[in-house]
Amino acid sequence: MIKLKHIVALFFALGIFAGLSYFLNNQDKAFQILEKLEETTGEHEVEEAPVENDTIHFEQKLKDEMKIISSSYSKRSKRDIWTLARGKTIVVYLLQMQKFVQKRGGKILLMEEINDNPNAYQSAKVDMLTPKGDSLNLILQISDNIFMNNASLMTVAFQTISLTPEIIAKLNNLDFPFDLLIPPFGLNEEFYKSLNKIHNKEIVLWLVMESTKLDKRHNKLRPLRIHHTAEQIEETINAAKEVLPSAAGIATRYGEQAVKHKQLLQAILKPTQKKGMWFLDLSMEDRTVVPQTCKDLDIACKIAFPYNPDNSSIEDYIHQKLREAPKSGTSVMTIPLTEQNLSKIEDISKKAAKQGTTLVDLSTLLNSK
Helix, strand or coil, rough: HHHEEEEEEHHHHHHHHHHHHHHHHHHHHHHHHHHHHHHHHHHHHHHHHHHHHHHCCCCHHHHHHCCEEEEEECCCCCCEEEEEECCCCEHHHHHHHHHHHHHCCEEEEEEECCCCCCCCCCEEEEEECCCCCCCEEEEEEEEEEEEEECCCEEEEEEEECCCCHHHHHHHCCCCCCCCEEEECCCCCHHHHHHHCCCCCCEEEEEEEECCCCCCCHHHCCCCEECCCCCCHHHHHHCCCCCCCCCEEEEEECCCCCCCHHHHHHHHHHHHHHHHEEEEEECCCCCCCCHHHHHHHHHHCCCCCCCCCCCCCHHHHHHHHHHHHHHHHEEEEEECCCCHHHHHHHHHHHHHHCCEEEECCHHHHCCCCC
């Protein structure tokens, strides 16, 4: 009996010793697991920190998002006044603000345009709750004379059938890119060679197209006419591209009949698209089908209105095109290439910059959409 007790006690002691040994052997592993859990918790805390910061600095982040150029507080209206650069409409700014606020858990309570603010181009009232539930009452106003950089785009294009050393020198003194509308047929070889002396240019094929103004004198210009087959038209466009291989697009010369004749227009646009070029309608034809036809063929096109001496002076036309850019987002100025006209636009890049308009070539303008 005594021996049995001793044996049981011995086994009990051995069990305790084995358990203690297991604990000691695995203690380091246990500590490693705890350390990893602590590290993981710390990592999660670091990741959550920006969320807290977003909440704390919500107002500043909203200002950064909207690119506020100045802010103040009005005791009279008991609202913060945030001033924005001109270049977008107030509606576009409001949609931008709404998207930002809602994405971060805030809530828009009121958005209302103000029509009688004499201190701004456009303005609106905005009431909101921040993600923390605090109220933020604002007046958003668009500056009347401070414009966004690159708020709008403008192209200066020149129609030309002759070049002189003086004109080439003036073109090379321009501090912005421009387009040259060049007839690919009917001019002498020296004219085309002289194009290599002009820097910062983009060349456009200025092709004669169907018009009531055409007669036999225009045959040397190889006009694209209604009675031509699609193959003949493509052949003419291919020949034009061979004369001016760097041409980026095609512009109408005359062409008021061509742009309202869908079948002819399709025959012109298909090889134009095939060669990776765009199309510019300068015909001033009210019944043009260019927009829809270009949409059907998925080719970049634009309608523009060249200078017409019967309607205005060159000074008025230049001023009109400058004003058009910030209003519509883009503007194309097309004028005859003369020394006199070049003198009138020497400072146009400075005037454009003051209103947030960037001068670009036609390819950039057409691809900006």
